[in-house]
Amino acid sequence: MKVKEVSQLTGVSVRTLHHYDDIGLLTPDRTTQAGYRLYSDDNLATLQQILFFRELGFSLKKIKELLTSPAFSRQEAFEMQRKMLLEKRKQLDSMINTIEKTIQHGRGELVMTNEEKFKGFDFGENPYEQEARERWGDNAVDESNKKAIQFGPELGEEMNRIYFSLAGVRHMEPSSDEAQARIGEWFTFLNKMGSYSLEAFAGLGEMYVADERFTKNIDQFGEGLALFMRDAMAVYVKKGK
Template sequence: MVVKVKEVSQLTGVTTRTLHHYDDIGLLVPDHLTEAGYRIYSYDNLATLQQILFFRELEFPLEKIKVLLTSPAFDRQEAFELQRKMLIEKRKQLDRMIETIEKTILNEKGEITMTNEEKFEGFDFSENPYEQEAKKRWGDKAVEESNKKVSQFGTNEAEEMNRMYFNLAKLRHLDPTSEEAQKGISEWYDFLNKIGTYSFEAFSGLGQIYVDDERFKKNRDAFGEGLSVFLRDAMGVYNGKKF
């Protein structure tokens, strides 16, 4: 099953402009591109889009969604189960808010008297609990797995990794898309694939974690302030080109 971008838009209600944006930022890259430049989406692409839209309904920012979807620890079936749980909780909160507004209408009419506490039942401005749970499931799991691999390094591997960080830190003030920067990132990609398996998407997602997770950010920036941001940007545009 393959579908053109216009048909995906009609099917889902997502504008073609938004779909193009998802492609541009590497969130949802169609599996096929015709010679004329038309985007063609596969069944798997549509499944990913559905998952993205569930996350968006749960108020996840796009950059967080990308990190989760590209995490080596991400599990699609597990994500659907968690999203269902999250949506049920969100529905309960909305029901409480609807009840609060119905009471408020009666209060305004003078038919009941609400307490101050009752006026604010259902509101929740704390940090997104859904995002935190997803991060715990996949984001933190990816971090822990990465740290576990590093802890198992021998002396030679650890020294090579530190050497690469120092070399990358020297490049951090360059344009991440420049040939010199991408050459360094290509070497970093090859090194990581000696100790694990990273697709380009997972590699890009790992770069985002370098910035989002304070543990990673602190460790990378110790080699040079701003290294974590440089790595995120340079890893995000890497496409496997060898130099």
């Protein structure tokens, strides 16, 4: 299958498949003289495995280490993924049960305790905050948190709107007028929260791909979105100079 056919079959963008090839994570079995990538059934099985790992939060670097290990067993990996997905489903089931009870509570059909209202949530610490403090200092992070409180829920809603908007055009060329207009909204939004120069904006785009935590969070809105945003941000910066 050609790369476009694989993209249509799996929902993974062509840009992401090219990226997987570039980093040696998923190299097609054949390449034609014209340069077309040709994926075998074995390649598709590997891609399925990669997507299971991605769904479970594994970084691309870690996935590559696992797949290239001499001790790697595809069947054992599936067994492990199944176990982890069942644990994930257990947590999701708990959260669904909580929201169903909350709806009934709102209708007056039952009474929930405060503890029951938060069952199933993961209240882990922000994984980025300590790193941000080390990079940019307490003042910068405190100011950002202050603005987040000031804008309230509207801030998250606006952020999600822009992410979904960008995800809708991620299959376009990053240099297209539509992509550039939407990435411009992202630049404007970020400067509501802080002060981003064009150079800092480009550097942030690189981090979206280099740091797997960012990639995972952004790609929740659409597979390959982080990579698309990086490229679109680079074009935006180049045009702005």
